[in-house]
Amino acid sequence: MLPVLASFVEELRRSGLPVSLTEHLDAAAALGQVPLDDREVFKGALAATLVKDSSHLPVFDTVFEVWFSLAGVDDHDAAVDQEEDGTLAELLERALAEGGDELLQELARRAVRHHAGLERGGRMGLSYHHYRTLRHLDLEGTVGRLVEQAGSRAGGEWEPLQERLHREELERRGERLRREIDAELRRRLIADRGAAEMARALRRPLPEDVEFMHATRDELAQLRRSLQPLARRLAVRLARKRRHRHGTLDFRATVRRSLGSGGVPAEPRFRHRRPAKPEIFVVADISGSVAAFARFTLALVHAISSQFSRVRSFVFIDGLDEVTRFFSGEDEVDVAIRRVNTEADVVWAEGHSDYGMALEAFWDRFGDEVSGRSTVLVLGDARTNYHEPRSWVLRELGHRARHLYWLNPEPSAYWDSGDSVMSDYGVHCDGVYECRNLRQLERFVERLAA
Helix, strand or coil, X not given: CHHHHHHHHHHHHHCCCCCCHHHHHHHHHHHCCCCCXXXXXXXXXXXXXXXXXXXXXXXXXXXXXXXXXXXCCCHHHHCCCCCCHHHHHHHHHHHHHHCCHHHHHHHHHHHHHHHCCCCCCCCCCHHHHHHHHHHHHCHHHHHHHHHHHHHHHHHHHCCHHHHHHHHHHHHHHHHHHXXXXXXXXXXXXXXXXXXXXXXXXXXXXXXXXXXXXXXXHHHHHHHHHHHHHHHHHHHHXXXXXXXXXXXXXXXXXXXXXXXXXXXXXCCCCEECCCCCCCEEEEEXXXXXXXXXXXXXXXXXXXXXXHHCCEEEEEEECCCEEECHHHHCCCCCHHHHHHHHHHHCCCCCCCCCCCHHHHHHHHHHHHXXXXXXXXXXXXXXXXXXXXXXXXXXXXXXXHHHCCEEEEEECCCHHHCXXXXXXXXXXXXXXXXXXXXXXXXXXXXXXXXXXX
């Protein structure tokens, strides 16, 4: 078991989970205290010792299901399956009606063998075979027929609530069947291709490494769930960082203190200045594919607003609007972000990004309010749609502000390609940062509040 555990830990690390040597040893010790034949207890012991962040559990689950899959293909699978579609349809109706685990597992085994189209040495992924199996089973249609049959048997006494509850129960059993089909497919694919290759094929990035500009709907939802815990950790870390600064050496106080130790300055004394909190102006492009990046950054900055003396937010497409008011008094940052999406006045002309027009509008309306206490943060890909960039605005802001930073969600290799004018803007900034995911955003915000 120990060699298998070691390879499992290595795959977790390759998937991005930060598993230390101590945690590896804790997992090995835990497995000595639990029954190895109880799959759920076995999995719980590994999760408790190896996973520190709940957002990492989906990645852990995927690797676990591959590395500790069920036993290999049984002897019966070697025979040519002669099951007819009609027989499987009858078994599906019975499995959904009764809902027993053994019946669902048997149905999954037969359906995969009959419909998945698995071939030795094949290259198609699990999702393809899963789709093919379910397409032949017609799960949704079967649920509908069972609901109608139940209603017919009840005659005129079939209440809408009864129908809904019956349908929901059948759908829950259908979801269990989908999971059994996935487990059966994994088992067969691992037997054919090996655990290492399957783990590599199913490997997915951790939430903090998902790119804003290419995230799926499910990944964006996971990112939103990760944002508040990240904000809390970041706020605590920044507050502690400020609190523990020593300040400058107080020579006189150090000498006075040393009199009690014979003139030896054993305890240096420092002048503790009240740490200044920066004033933040956030100017964000919310058009197209950069919108998700801008919204997550706005949400994170406002979620840790206690670490700044003031936060003011501005969004633009080809027009610019201040949206600080949407965050005022909002307990839920998500509510404010929804208001930004629906109420901000940011389309003044064509509705395509025009950085030059938006930046000049910011300078004309709010430039006088930027001072030596201000940090200006611009969010966007610097793609101007070939409009005039008006980079002079960045030059003037750089002279007036304490700091001027630009965060770009595109890979740096793409900067200055096509209509990107990143270098024209970046030359006037104190720093230009690639910021494609939550991990990079977290690192930058730590720098911002320093």
